[in-house]
Amino acid sequence: MEELLRDLSRVTLGGRELGEVLGEITGIAARAVPGAEAVSTTMVRGDKAFTAAFSGQMALDADELQYEEDSGPCLDAGRGGVVLRVDDMRTEQRWPAYVARVRRTGVRSSLSVPLPYQGSSIGALNVYSTEPAAFATPESLAAGLGVAETIAVAVANADAHAQLAEQARNMRIAMESRAVIEQAKGVLMAQRHVDPEQAFEILREASQRYNRKLRDIAAGIVAGVQNAR
Template sequence: MEQLLRDLSRVTLVDRELTDVLTEVTRIAARGIPGAEASSITLIRNERPFTAAHHGQMALDADELQYAHGGGPCVDAGRGGVLLRVDDMHVEQRWPDYVAHLVQETPVRSSLSIPLPYQGSSIGALNNYSTQVAAFDSPESLRAGLEIAEVVAVAVANADAHWLVVEQARNMGLAMESRAVIEQAKGVLMAQQHVDADQAFEILRQASQRYNRKLRDIAAGIVEGTQVRR
């Protein structure tokens, strides 16, 4: 268990897509929970659950059935911050709509959904599925699940925060590039048509509307045109 927790804490965040990071986290987590044949991470954003990563198609199928049929153990664990175990889907009485479709469409017989605690609240759930009855009915499974979920929650939060910073930086870079291109195009128009800066921008704006293209693309075309002529 100590090695697995170390592996989770060492997952690389830099220069990777968020999905890749969370998929690695899920794969490592699944390795450490006795009984788990497939695992997934459900996150809750604006009250809407979604599977951020999964290890094993069975986990993704089971998650998506819950979203489609109004709830289930992983959704309730993520929203309510409570651990939920199902020992036998064939006799489970909770979530009847979800369970009925799960039994028909997947080989899942038991599951363990553990909330992901972070800064006093639950950000989602770590979901584990098995084709065996009562696969998680042991102190070892519960203890491992709870320990791993705490580390997974931190890893998920860190990966999410890192991705957000990178995305913001990328968007800022794109915005600065766009602004520079637009300023160049305005300069070209001012020189060619003997207009001031406001009039040049208005020419760009009208062209953007007329041709239904982004203002930046119109500006880039003007700048490229002058470079070709040179």
């Protein structure tokens, strides 16, 4: 467990694509969760679930069967925020359609741990094995919980970065709009001999009259002057 936590602490979150980060964390889980043969990270966005990263084709195959059936432990864990363990697919009674199909992939047991995020769950870490009861030990659960928390932190970091980027974009657009509006006011002041407030009022009235954004009206005025030169 100490080695797992050390490896997880070394994962760089900043300046990387979320998919790349999740791929690295999922790979660590595949090596470090006791009993793991294949691991995946399921993300749930609204009604849609998808595999964001996986280590081992068996994990991807098992995930996709659940998406097709819209039923299975990874979906219930990801949507309901509960840990779900299957000790033996040969005797498992839950999710009958999925279980009947996943047996053919070789999966015998699995562990799905929800990804906690702002008081809810946004997906699940899924661990698969061809052996029965591969995750029946406290060590497997503890490792799974540790990985799931790290994934949740990575997602939160990516979301925060995206929000900052969107805020920066909106600020840039606002500054550009303000600049073109000021230019248009200058044109109107020179052409019509009005003061700044009157120039802005002309722009505002034109915006209402033609049902166009004030910035677009201003840009048209500035472009007209530039084209006339």
